Amino acid sequence: MAGYLRRRGLPGGADPAGPHPGAEPRPPGPPKTVGIVWGLLVLNTLGSAGAKTIVPLPRSLMQMVTMGALAAAFALALALNLRLRIRASAFVFLLTLLLVPSVISSAILESGFGAMFRCARLSLFVGTLWLLSRWWDGSLTFVRHHIRLYFAVIGSAAAGLVVSPGAAMPELYGGRLVGALWPLTPPQIGQYAAVIIGLTVLLLLGRRTTGTSAAVIIVPTLILLALTHTRTATVGLLAGLVLAIGSLLLTSGPARRFFAWTVVCAAVAAVGFASAVQAWFLRGQSKEHFSSLTGRAKVWDALLAEPRTTAERLFGVGLGDKSFGGLPIDNSWLAVYLEQGLVGLALVASIIVVLGGVALLRPPSLPRACAIFLISYCAISSYTEAGLGDASPYLLHLALAASLLAAPATAAPLPAPAAPRRRLPRRPRERR
Template identity: 40%
Template structure:
């Protein structure tokens, strides 16, 4: 009734030549915006600033790192302003996540590089705390967190496209597309674009996203993904969309039509563009390099051969920057084993299995399909990417999947 009265008043004042009243922003809208800001700041926090990467804007490395790390403090501050008095929802996932954070903190006490390890462990604890404080918004029927995450991903991809238009030489360093407005490695650009494509397709298949918006998203993000030459992101996205689509296959005709069209396109492409696809997948590497997984296998073998005590076997060497002897580990499971040992690996596996099991037994619908896509993507990517045991986009998206399969999701959460 209040909204109708405001509209009638605006109409009458306009007809009489008076200035219409401004639109009133309700408290629930302000709360929703602060929740969205909190999530956006979490994404900014995991967008590590790489000062050595080529970028257009003259941002000093110290300033860029301060912005990225300070975003976590900002997220904690904003979420405390909206979650008053502090309320959290009980969740097995949250308990496991907080256990992983505490275990990482304990393992880092004995780390060789103590200050760096303790900083990363403290960051993981703060990251988990913010995610815990966001649990009251897990049960919203409008999928606020999912839509916010998609909007943030679109913004990141848009910044990459703008950087490509402004400085194509810098953006295509070594023949792979990276971010230049904010230095983003090609692998991360591929990750963001692949997740944006997958979430867009699942939302469209579920009837929750208009065709025009979905088509625009796909037409922009697919070329970005292909220009990054990131094979892991592409394979994980295809696997996730396939699993999510199968969960909706019997419920929606548009899903069946999409699968039929996709199968036809795949068959046609396999017959006519096989050489192009093979060249793209090879990425200029020979058979020996592909067999060694672009140098990853040597690093993995060295990690497994690393001498360690019983404590280090169980709890690891403390949180690192996911590198070994100066080389990236590029494996979630070996990186987790190196940092937090077998105990950390077990907790991470329980995190994934809990979300996957909850999604599997959830009734058919958009929440289940989105959760299955996100979990499948994280599992496939985890073999050559790291992040499920640290503050990263992968942990953020696994938490997003957990929010979609929360047992009390039938109830409307706070606005």
């Protein structure tokens, strides 16, 4: 990670060459402690359930670590922003409104006291984002934090693979890569790897990092993504990059060249490696099992056929563990419908629509391309992954997109220095 993502012009900070004559003054960049807050949010959203680790970790201990990280993130963000200066954000405002159906449905305790606990967690998560919004200025500062932190997370999965290959690729998960040091599932590792690769590629095209630094990140991350055999992350990465690079085609020569080479390589791979790609996507499953989305469709049909009262349709049954009948739902929209009802479903849809609409209205730029990648990736992954209605990595990705789409902040102009008073020459005294 040494020398990673070398800055050119220090986006969001001071110009190393000094202020330009006539240029508008910029506010100081966010303090380094903000990166620690973002890292604590990442730790909170890792979860505490997944594969068996090399050293067995009690789930209660992992929950204490993740919840303690969220409490520490909120306290640290509050200490950094004691005056409660926040920036208007439609994204965080809609998340705040999402708390309403969550609390209404969870207060009935149909899902147990765990639902109220999850509501408190979501409240702290949203409150921390409000406090951090002060430093959302459309710069790439949070993108760099995002890449470094998630690279460290999947680095733990790579370390587990080196220490114990059998525990890192167990037969229980079909030989797919899991977290052997921290209980990470293959879809989690695939998601983090896809986001890291996509953002790093965009920084490389925007000439905000060197080719060597980008290769240090992309090459090992791409290998880990292949070992997870995660189809959703792969499709989301490719589709997100196509949309993001497409937004740069008119203004970036490297983006046009990269897009052209990608099309050529994709055509060659489709012709020469079609059987290998098909085998990788099938993961040894039958075509019938693949068409039913690995059994997800049966859970979805049963969830939709479940009878509900009017209150449950509107507000849901309360925040839960994103499962139905003991099986994971693996669909953000159906999970939100079950737990937060039609009201929550409308708010989550509004979040995606508002962020997408703002991204389309912004002029072409690298931050806009990164935001388009994140929004499109989360929208595609929401079909087979849950998390848009609760504190999760997906909401953290969308929060990063919101920070990239925020209007740049400008510092108040300094008052012009007062002109020095001209001292009048003393007149000689007349002699009497």
